[in-house]
Amino acid sequence: MKKILIAISLFLSFNLAQAQDLVKKIPSNAFTVATIKGDNVFKLMFVKDFNESFVGKKLLTETSKSLDKNFTSIEDFGINLEKNMYYFNQLSDSITYNCFLIPIKDAKKFESLIENKEKKFTQQGDTRTMVLPDSTSIIKWNNNMLYFVTGSIRGSFFADSAKSARYGIKDIRFQSEDALAADGVTLLADSTVAVTAEPMVEEAAAPAIAKAKVQKKPTVKKNTKKAVATKKSRKKKTAKKAKNQEYEIIYPEAASDSTGMTPVRGLVDEQYDAYQQERAEQDLKKKRLAFTWMKAQADQIFNGTYESIENNKSYTASLDNKAIAELWVSSLQDVYNSVAPEFGTYGKAGLMKGYGSLNAKLFMDNKSFRISTGLELAQDQADSYKKIMNRKLNKNFLKYVNSEKALGFMSYSIDTKAYLEEFPKFLKQTYGSFMGARMDEEIELGSDLFSLLLDEEAVSKVIKGDALFVINGLKSKEVTYTTYEYDDDYKQKEVTKTKNETLPDFLLMFSSDDHRLINKLIKYGIHKNMVTVENNIYKIQEKKSPIDIYFMIKDGIVFFGNSLSEMQSINSNQQNNKISKLHKDLLSKNNFSFLFNAKNLVGKVPDSEIGGVETAKKFNSTLEKMGNVYMKSNPIKGRLVSADISAEIPNGHENALKYLFSLIENAAK
Amino acid sequence: MNLKQLYKLLLFIVLIPILSSCFEVVEEISMKNDGTGDVVLTINLSQSKTKVASVMLLDSVQGYKVPSKQKIQEELNEAVAYLKKSEGISNVKSSSDFNNYIATISFSFKDVSNINNITKNILAQHKIKATNTSSYIYNRATKTFNRKYQAIGTAKTEFNKLKAKDKAVFNGATYTSIYRFESLVTSSTNPASNVSKSKKAVMLKSSIIDLINGKINVSNTIQLSK
Numbered sequence: 019m020k021k022i023l024i025a026i027s028l029f030l031s032f033n034l035a036q037a038q039d040l041v042k043k044i045p046s047n048a049f050t051v052a053t054i055k056g057d058n059v060f061k062l063m064f065v066k067d068f069n070e071s072f073v074g075k076k077l078l079t080e081t082s083k084s085l086d087k088n089f090t091s092i093e094d095f096g097i098n099l100e101k102n103m104y105y106f107n108q109l110s111d112s113i114t115y116n117c118f119l120i121p122i123k124d125a126k127k128f129e130s131l132i133e134n135k136e137k138k139f140t141q142q143g144d145t146r147t148m149v150l151p152d153s154t155s156i157i158k159w160n161n162n163m164l165y166f167v168t169g170s171i172r173g174s175f176f177a178d179s180a181k182s183a184r185y186g187i188k189d190i191r192f193q194s195e196d197a198l199a200a201d202g203v204t205l206l207a208d209s210t211v212a213v214t215a216e217p218m219v220e221e222a223a224a225p226a227i228a229k230a231k232v233q234k235k236p237t238v239k240k241n242t243k244k245a246v247a248t249k250k251s252r253k254k255k256t257a258k259k260a261k262n263q264e265y266e267i268i269y270p271e272a273a274s275d276s277t278g279m280t281p282v283r284g285l286v287d288e289q290y291d292a293y294q295q296e297r298a299e300q301d302l303k304k305k306r307l308a309f310t311w312m313k314a315q316a317d318q319i320f321n322g323t324y325e326s327i328e329n330n331k332s333y334t335a336s337l338d339n340k341a342i343a344e345l346w347v348s349s350l351q352d353v354y355n356s357v358a359p360e361f362g363t364y365g366k367a368g369l370m371k372g373y374g375s376l377n378a379k380l381f382m383d384n385k386s387f388r389i390s391t392g393l394e395l396a397q398d399q400a401d402s403y404k405k406i407m408n409r410k411l412n413k414n415f416l417k418y419v420n421s422e423k424a425l426g427f428m429s430y431s432i433d434t435k436a437y438l439e440e441f442p443k444f445l446k447q448t449y450g451s452f453m454g455a456r457m458d459e460e461i462e463l464g465s466d467l468f469s470l471l472l473d474e475e476a477v478s479k480v481i482k483g484d485a486l487f488v489i490n491g492l493k494s495k496e497v498t499y500t501t502y503e504y505d506d507d508y509k510q511k512e513v514t515k516t517k518n519e520t521l522p523d524f525l526l527m528f529s530s531d532d533h534r535l536i537n538k539l540i541k542y543g544i545h546k547n548m549v550t551v552e553n554n555i556y557k558i559q560e561k562k563s564p565i566d567i568y569f570m571i572k573d574g575i576v577f578f579g580n581s582l583s584e585m586q587s588i589n590s591n592q593q594n595n596k597i598s599k600l601h602k603d604l605l606s607k608n609n610f611s612f613l614f615n616a617k618n619l620v621g622k623v624p625d626s627e628i629g630g631v632e633t634a635k636k637f638n639s640t641l642e643k644m645g646n647v648y649m650k651s652n653p654i655k656g657r658l659v660s661a662d663i664s665a666e667i668p669n670g671h672e673n674a675l676k677y678l679f680s681l682i683e684n685a686a687k
Numbered sequence: 688m689n690l691k692q693l694y695k696l697l698l699f700i701v702l703i704p705i706l707s708s709c710f711e712v713v714e715e716i717s718m719k720n721d722g723t724g725d726v727v728l729t730i731n732l733s734q735s736k737t738k739v740a741s742v743m744l745l746d747s748v749q750g751y752k753v754p755s756k757q758k759i760q761e762e763l764n765e766a767v768a769y770l771k772k773s774e775g776i777s778n779v780k781s782s783s784d785f786n787n788y789i790a791t792i793s794f795s796f797k798d799v800s801n802i803n804n805i806t807k808n809i810l811a812q813h814k815i816k817a818t819n820t821s822s823y824i825y826n827r828a829t830k831t832f833n834r835k836y837q838a839i840g841t842a843k844t845e846f847n848k849l850k851a852k853d854k855a856v857f858n859g860a861t862y863t864s865i866y867r868f869e870s871l872v873t874s875s876t877n878p879a880s881n882v883s884k885s886k887k888a889v890m891l892k893s894s895i896i897d898l899i900n901g902k903i904n905v906s907n908t909i910q911l912s913k
Contacts, residue, residue, distance in 0.1 A: 506883055507888055510715065564737045
């Protein structure tokens with residue numbers, strides 16, 4: 019068993035396989051499909067390099083050790099490393115299949131992996147089948163592919179007695195199943211609950227009843243007086259309930275509180291055992307049923323003909339042949355509805371209405387790691403988003419980004435007017451179904467009221483909907499503090515000293531065409547002594563704030579910042595910043611962007627402020643290893659919204675995969 | 688994003704170098720020959736006031752709840768109230784400066800050993816089992832002032848359990864004790880201690896980390912001239 023698990027985990031740990039081939043085997047109704055593309059992976063790192071890497075060596079020696087073999091290359095596992103490896107799952111109301119499809123290059127080599135004394139696989143033609151010892155999984159393979167399936171019965175299905183009866187399965191319960199399984203003592207301590215919580219006793223089969231009856235007598239005899247008394251009163255209470263049942267269940271109230279109670283406890287234990295046995299039988303039936311289903315499913319995948327996922331447009335559209343790994347989930351709405359019965363009544367509420375399939379792709383190249391995620395929307399929702407996203411960042415913002423010093427920035431641009439107009443729709447869509455049809459009118463009313471009260475046009479002039487927050491480096495600032503000096507008599511004298519503190523210089527900008535409201539606010543602030551003004555630059559008078567915050571309005575932009583000198587240079591048009599192409603593209607082409615440039619932080623914070631030389635060294639070396647990290651939203655394409663996260667790798671590394679391996683190696687050291 | 692959230696974001700950025708902060712703890716005891724005296728305890732966070740001011744605006748930092756100004760003032764008042772009730776203690780005063788983040792408590796005692804009970808009770812209140820970790824004895828007859836100190840073993844283990852990030856808060860924190868006398872000091876046994884030029888005061892400065900780790904022992908026996 020262990021060997022098989024190792025063999026399987028081996029497969030999972032590599033993914034091989036680009037495969038126009040095995041994807042054909044994935045049924046079109048698969049729910050989730052995950053792919054690891056062997057050829058793309060081993061383009062970045064040759065098999066030989068992998069074998070010699072820290073991770074590769076570790077893997078080979080560990081497997082060699084546990085299988086008592088001598089592996090020198092991952093090719094020894096018999097997998098076709100140039101093809102795609104797939105995971106997919108299939109859901110139904112009664113069973114969930116988790117499946118793996120792995121391309122095989124050398125079936126003999128693979129068999130040697132799982133070979134042991136009792137070689138238990140069967141062969142039919144060139145198809146070999148192996149059932150894992152506890153019958154929970156099946157492995158089937160031939161000379162080209164391997165299929166692994168494990169199925170799990172869904173509890174909610176067999177909780178429905180009509181359905182489960184069809185399969186001759188009974189749903190029995192003792193107390194709370196989980197509580198019992200977790201801790202038998204809990205049951206004893208809480209016996210009152212146990213009695214009342216036995217709605218399924220009618221299901222109890224013959225063996226359990228017989229045992230319960232037999233056990234009753236000796237228990238009474240052995241009991242201490244107190245226990246008998248307790249038991250009698252308990253008997254009365256339970257008598258009524260038990261009338262139309264075939265036997266009484268006697269749960270002593272105080273079973274858990276003394277050692278003298280062991281016999282009583284014994285009774286409960288016996289009954290519990292009976293219940294356990296019954297349960298085990300039912301579980302076995304379920305397991306057998308699951309196995310039958312699994313077997314049929316595996317045969318179907320191996321030999322049957324059916325529509326493949328290749329015909330699913332949403333799936334094929336999500337693919338990218340440069341990706342290292344891909345994940346596709348058919349539809350959030352479907353996922354939600356299929357798991358929802360187990361969540362209770364909100365199941366069909368359609369909370370996820372309007373959201374379609376989801377995909378994620380991982381890319382690695384000689385410059386960076388990149389994860390790209392996409393979500394399909396319903397058409398009307400996509401239209402709404404398009405309207406909202408129809409704004410570009412104010413180009414003038416770019417003048418105020420200093421790429422040579424910038425530690426990072428974050429920007430977004432939306433059309434405030436469109437957002438306010440579309441907002442009620444989202445509200446209705448999300449909460450409308452949640453509240454039920456009866457609330458439709460109220461929600462409609464609320465939406466209209468919202469539109470009536472807000473003049474979207476006017477609001478969008480005050481806040482156009484774009485903003486940029488940028489940290490243009492660090493600045494050291496002199497601060498005073500109080501400490502003590504001691505004279506010849508060690509008399510304490512309070513003295514004020516100064517020291518330098520390093521603080522980031524931030525600048526926040528947003529566009530505004532209509533300053534009347536802002537100007538009124540400023541006037542009010544000045545009147546109330548909350549704001550002071552000097553050369554068009556306003557300072558917020560907030561005693562509690564540890565930093566000074568200035569703001570001003572210039573050329574339709576409202577600026578906030580903590581550096582007076584920066585504000586002054588903006589005010590007098592003396593900014594002389596240079597923006598890099600990466601920064602410019604990120605900011606001007608996307609509705610949302612975020613960037614963190616760790617390198618510009620290296621060595622900029624004095625050691626003393628990080629907590630000593632040693633901490634500072636660690637801090638700086640971590641930062642040095644980081645390239646730019648950035649995030650951006652892509653323009654909406656059709657009904658697909660998507661976003662990318664990228665992390666650049668430092669110079670001196672061939673590609674991201676090798677860099678990742680070197681990181682793992684360093685971490686393991 | 689509303690203004691409060693913006694403010695928090697800004698603070699978060701300001702707090703990037705939060706890793707360390709400096710603070711001073713000063714304990715001053717002025718002994719009279721008759722055994723009575725005064726104590727002034729000072730906690731001074733002024734060197735870290737930017738950070739403290741930022742932290743005070745947040746609800747919690749590094750997983751710890753940040754007490755409000757009122758809460759701190761309340762605790763201080765409680766301490767004062769407690770001291771006022773304590774045996775042999777009088778003239779209790781406290782001050783707090785929330786601009787520079789300095790707090791002091793001062794009081795007079797009949798006998799220096801009155802302090803010992805206070806520490807013991809306070810520790811007991813906080814459910815810290817500590818026997819004789821720190822005590823003061825003044826012997827009027829021999830004119831010896833004795834400070835006994837034993838690093839609390841559990842403090843070290845508890846401290847070592849903290850995350851590196853949290854430990855760093857104590858980097859640069861100092862503890863200073865000053866004992867002042869009416870008579871001249873003839874000897875001071877702790878090698879880390881210094882006797883003032885006037886020979887009437889003894890000072891010992893150490894880092895709080897060393898104190899917690901037991902690297903520095905502040906025990907001292909000071910002999911005064913008879």
